[in-house]
Amino acid sequence: xxxxxPYIARLDxxxxxxxxxxxxxYALAEGxxxxxxxxxxxxxxxxxxxxxKAVPAALALEIFHNFTLLHDDVMDHxxxxxxxxxxxxxxxxxxxxxxxxxxxxxxxxxLQHYEPSLLAQLLPVFNKMASEVCxxxxxxxxxxxxxxxxxxxxxxxxxxxxxxxxxxxxxxxMGVIVAGGSKQQQEDLxxxxxxxxxxxxxxxxxxxxxxxxxxxxxxxxxxxCEGKKTYLFLAARDNASEEEKVLLRQMMALxxxxxxxxxxxxxxxxxxxxxxxxxxxxxxxxxxxxxQALNILSRFPQQEARQTLEQLAQQLLTRQS
Amino acid sequence: xxxxxPYIARLDxxxxxxxxxxxxxYALAEGxxxxxxxxxxxxxxxxxxxxxKAVPAALALEIFHNFTLLHDDVMDHxxxxxxxxxxxxxxxxxxxxxxxxxxxxxxxxxLQHYEPSLLAQLLPVFNKMASEVCxxxxxxxxxxxxxxxxxxxxxxxxxxxxxxxxxxxxxxxMGVIVAGGSKQQQEDLxxxxxxxxxxxxxxxxxxxxxxxxxxxxxxxxxxxCEGKKTYLFLAARDNASEEEKVLLRQMMALxxxxxxxxxxxxxxxxxxxxxxxxxxxxxxxxxxxxxQALNILSRFPQQEARQTLEQLAQQLLTRQS
Numbered sequence: 001x002x003x004x005x006p007y008i009a010r011l012d013x014x015x016x017x018x019x020x021x022x023x024x025x026y027a028l029a030e031g032x033x034x035x036x037x038x039x040x041x042x043x044x045x046x047x048x049x050x051x052x053k054a055v056p057a058a059l060a061l062e063i064f065h066n067f068t069l070l071h072d073d074v075m076d077h078x079x080x081x082x083x084x085x086x087x088x089x090x091x092x093x094x095x096x097x098x099x100x101x102x103x104x105x106x107x108x109x110x111l112q113h114y115e116p117s118l119l120a121q122l123l124p125v126f127n128k129m130a131s132e133v134c135x136x137x138x139x140x141x142x143x144x145x146x147x148x149x150x151x152x153x154x155x156x157x158x159x160x161x162x163x164x165x166x167x168x169x170x171x172x173x174m175g176v177i178v179a180g181g182s183k184q185q186q187e188d189l190x191x192x193x194x195x196x197x198x199x200x201x202x203x204x205x206x207x208x209x210x211x212x213x214x215x216x217x218x219x220x221x222x223x224x225c226e227g228k229k230t231y232l233f234l235a236a237r238d239n240a241s242e243e244e245k246v247l248l249r250q251m252m253a254l255x256x257x258x259x260x261x262x263x264x265x266x267x268x269x270x271x272x273x274x275x276x277x278x279x280x281x282x283x284x285x286x287x288x289x290x291x292q293a294l295n296i297l298s299r300f301p302q303q304e305a306r307q308t309l310e311q312l313a314q315q316l317l318t319r320q321s
Numbered sequence: 322x323x324x325x326x327p328y329i330a331r332l333d334x335x336x337x338x339x340x341x342x343x344x345x346x347y348a349l350a351e352g353x354x355x356x357x358x359x360x361x362x363x364x365x366x367x368x369x370x371x372x373x374k375a376v377p378a379a380l381a382l383e384i385f386h387n388f389t390l391l392h393d394d395v396m397d398h399x400x401x402x403x404x405x406x407x408x409x410x411x412x413x414x415x416x417x418x419x420x421x422x423x424x425x426x427x428x429x430x431x432l433q434h435y436e437p438s439l440l441a442q443l444l445p446v447f448n449k450m451a452s453e454v455c456x457x458x459x460x461x462x463x464x465x466x467x468x469x470x471x472x473x474x475x476x477x478x479x480x481x482x483x484x485x486x487x488x489x490x491x492x493x494x495m496g497v498i499v500a501g502g503s504k505q506q507q508e509d510l511x512x513x514x515x516x517x518x519x520x521x522x523x524x525x526x527x528x529x530x531x532x533x534x535x536x537x538x539x540x541x542x543x544x545x546c547e548g549k550k551t552y553l554f555l556a557a558r559d560n561a562s563e564e565e566k567v568l569l570r571q572m573m574a575l576x577x578x579x580x581x582x583x584x585x586x587x588x589x590x591x592x593x594x595x596x597x598x599x600x601x602x603x604x605x606x607x608x609x610x611x612x613q614a615l616n617i618l619s620r621f622p623q624q625e626a627r628q629t630l631e632q633l634a635q636q637l638l639t640r641q642s
Contacts, residue, residue: 020459071422075415094396094462097418098455101392104425105451112445116437119444127430134423138341141415 001308002051004037004058011059023091023099024106027066030082035312036061039168040175043189045305049179057122057174060110063103064126065167068133070100075141080218104130114178121177129170136163143229148249153234157198160231165197188296192309195293199286199316205230206282207319209270221266225256235281236273248272290317322629323372325358325379332380344412344420345427348387351403356633357382360489361496364510366626370500378443378495381431384424385447386488389454391421396462401539425451435499442498450491457484464550469570474555478519481552486518509617513630516614520607520637526551527603528641530591536641542587546577556602557594569593611638 013025037058044054070087072078074096079089088096111122139159143151172189208223209232223230233252240248251272254265273279293313300306334346358379365375391408393399395417400410409417432443460480464472493510529544530553544551554573561569572593575586594600614634621627 017456017459017463019463020456071418075418097392097396098458098462101422101425102452102455104422105448105455108429108444109448109452112441112448116441119441120433120437123429123440123444124433127426127433130426131423131430134419134426135338135341137419138338141419142338142340 001045001304002041002055004034004041004055004062007055007059008034008037008062019095020099020102023070023087023095024103026090027070027087027099027103028063030084032066032082034062036065036167036171039171039193039309039312040178042305042309043172043175043181044179045175046189046300046303046309047176047179047181047185049175049181054175054178056110056113057178058171060107060126061167061171061174063110064107064130067100067103067107068137070096070103072137074100075137118178122174125170125173125177129166132162132166136160136166139163148229148233148237148252151229151234153231153238156229156231156234160198160201161194164201165194168197168200169193185300188299192293192296195289195296196313196316199289199293199313202231202282202285202289203316203319205232206279206286209266209273210279221262221270224252224266224269225262227252231282231285232273232278235285236276236278239276239278239281244272244276248276286317290314322366322625323362323376325355325362325376325383328376328380329355329358329383340416341420341423344391344408344416345424347411348391348408348420348424349384351405353387353403355383357386357488357492359633360492360514360630361499363626363630364493364496364502365500366496367510367621367624367630368497368500368502368506370496370502375496375499377431377434378499379492381428381447382488382492382495384431385428385451388421388424388428389458391417391424393458395421396458439499443495446491446494446498450487453483453487457481457487460484467550469550469554469558469573472550472555474552474559477550477552477555481519481522482515485522486515489518489521490514506621509620513614513617516610516617517634517637520610520614520634523552523603523606523610524637524640526553527600527607530587530594531600533641542583542591545573545587545590546583548573552603552606553594553599556606557597557599560597560599560602565593565597569597607638611635 008028011028013021013028015021040054040058040061041051045051069081073081073086074088074093077088078086080086084090086096087099091099108126111119111126114122136159139155140163143155143159169190170193172193173186176186176189205223208230209221211220213220223233233248237245237248248269251265251268254261254268256262256265290313294310297306297309297313329349332349334342334349336342361375361379361382362372366372390402394402394407395409395414398409399407401407405411407417408420412420429447432440432447435443457480460476461484464476464480490511491514493514494507497507497510526544529551530542532541534541544554554569558566558569569590572586572589575582575589577583577586611634615631618627618630618634
């Protein structure tokens, strides 16, 4: 299996003005799962293509993903990303905005590596995905200020589809396109990516409450303290009686400025989640979407790339970070 | 001459989520000169193409230009744009960031309208231009915190070439490409756009000090109050004796928080500019670049599009807003 990391490391950001390009180097230097580029390479391989040919598309996707992190962190005033100061924290908001813009442009530059007929197929897929990710981010921000009864689980699923899944799905579809795969293969792997992303995001919500702080890599209960309408919250609410709904709202409205308050709020909400079987609902959701994803994969011939994709999907069921 | 405005008006932003798309509608609804799309259409016509075919490229350039305004206004904390509240003022910084991102993506979507062979020629031109505009913005921000002796007039010209000229130049080049014009025609009109942009930007610096508030549309002396290293400032400095340099620095460092202070500072700096013949230097620069631009145009056959471009260039010498 071809590894995307040396290709990312080989991207040259030692350009002038350094104020624009050094933060891009910083943003891309440290890890992350490299999930999106890996999916593009695997999809290309699975459809009989040379994974090497999918490298520019894979890089475009990874640069795009990191662009969204730069701007999301500005919008959320986040100060930590992957255990280091976020770009906005390290270099300031203006740098995070402008270097983020440049990253979005750099993603499009990667697509220039393809011959015209491939480019003409890749660009619309990439553009559609990019718009949808912005739409997902907008819905996410909209939900924050909406009353909880205004947000249904379907609304939430649509939001995470846009914010998370379509990028995985487009990564896979672009890999198929580079391989010269069929329309059906494009659709199948796109759908696989959607389900994979949904399972991934629900698991994220679960880990935020039920994860192990040491392996999860960030503080537990962050979503609860911020009063976020996660899958767990919406599942709990949908399972709640009228009285329990009132209680859930009261608990979510508790203050969380002080450490003591945080601890109390997280405990109380978690107890309520347990009583309302929120975690079980979430696990059902994860299992459903993982099964759907694996079913789609089973239409492809048995081979290394398929096995790797299956392993990836199954890891989501058991991952702790 | 085909008019781009109805095409801009016909772009449909009534999409969900409204929080993302309504600010784009707001940003594009009100005027501006529509200079960039007009240049693309004229270049296409000048090279024998059907201007209608250049409309998607023209729209891409206009949407891109307005994307840069959204993000620049966030970075500058600007509250007014074209006589109305800026997007960040009207909808908040986060909206201006995210809707700006979406506009950049929408610009790329316009390029999808072209057949593969044209797309493959247009995308690299657009990408290069987009990166350079970001570089120009970065240099502009860098210059603000640098001591004035660290910024030469050449540095300044390079900055405004990147920040302003390359967008005009790329607009023209893209028009030529759509028309199927020659490499030489691409280079010629690109160079025409560079000179046009430089003349345009120097004139902007002149109008900021010597313009008429009523026709200029904004307060006179803004650059002086902000202590900006404009063409006028750098020309004055380069003409100054050591003593005058000290004086100029002292005047530029005067406070400008109160209306009375602003008035005093603007008067003092303008007197010094007059004494150091800054305006004359700037007019020489404008004339030089306008002449260069017109010389390039003279290589093209006499026809309506060329006359319109000549008029555009000459208006820059006499414009008051």
